[in-house]
Amino acid sequence: ELKVEQNPLFLSMQEGKNYTIYCNYSTTSDRLYWYRQDPGKSLESLFVLLSNGAVKQEGRLMASLDTKARLSTLHITAAVHDLSATYFCAVVQVTPLVFGKGTRLSVIA
Amino acid sequence: EAGVAQSPRYKIIEKRQSVAFWCNPISGHATLYWYQQILGQGPKLLIQFQNNGVVDDSQLPKDRFSAERLKGVDSTLKIQPAKLEDSAVYLCASSLLRGRRGNTIYFGEGSWLTVV
Numbered sequence: 306e307l308k309v310e311q312n313p314l315f316l317s318m319q320e321g322k323n324y325t326i327y328c329n330y331s332t333t334s335d336r337l338y339w340y341r342q343d344p345g346k347s348l349e350s351l352f353v354l355l356s357n358g359a360v361k362q363e364g365r366l367m368a369s370l371d372t373k374a375r376l377s378t379l380h381i382t383a384a385v386h387d388l389s390a391t392y393f394c395a396v397v398q399v400t401p402l403v404f405g406k407g408t409r410l411s412v413i414a
Numbered sequence: 415e416a417g418v419a420q421s422p423r424y425k426i427i428e429k430r431q432s433v434a435f436w437c438n439p440i441s442g443h444a445t446l447y448w449y450q451q452i453l454g455q456g457p458k459l460l461i462q463f464q465n466n467g468v469v470d471d472s473q474l475p476k477d478r479f480s481a482e483r484l485k486g487v488d489s490t491l492k493i494q495p496a497k498l499e500d501s502a503v504y505l506c507a508s509s510l511l512r513g514r515r516g517n518t519i520y521f522g523e524g525s526w527l528t529v530v
Binding site: 338406 | 447449454455456457458459462470505507517518519520521522523524
């Protein structure tokens, strides 16, 4: 059974500093997604990572994938308040999109 | 481009009552998913359709949950009878093709169910 673990589950970030969220998964997969969810809202797609070594960047967020280590990271550069949300990674195997529990980010001044 | 539409947005029912949620996917999307998201957790797949056929319903509690996608477009998810533990957000999602690498899966805003 595919398991997806994120850490940390909660992260309080200071504005202007850099942080990393980790996503580990238990079995081979060829696709990993990152989603953002604001309170009371649905899931917004951020990145789709398809291959080992894939790196994608959008604004202050950068995601990477290491399929050999079964690890993806979401790096946040110079955190700003607008990034406060819950971030989910999700992995595809036979069952589509098995989600982690999410990382709740809060940016403080 | 219109997104995934869901209704109702909010529903409060008593336990043992029934409820139905409706989903209209993005036009042209062959694959439709229903996910259940309990507060504080990640979404969990309930059922996946490819056109009007069921691809995966292994995690659907079939004694009380049912879903259909009769014409390969809209879908309905029903719960009967509801239990307290069914309180959750029910998310509908769609994508162009199942198994197509690089497909983005788009989510609707969800239907929030409270069972009292």
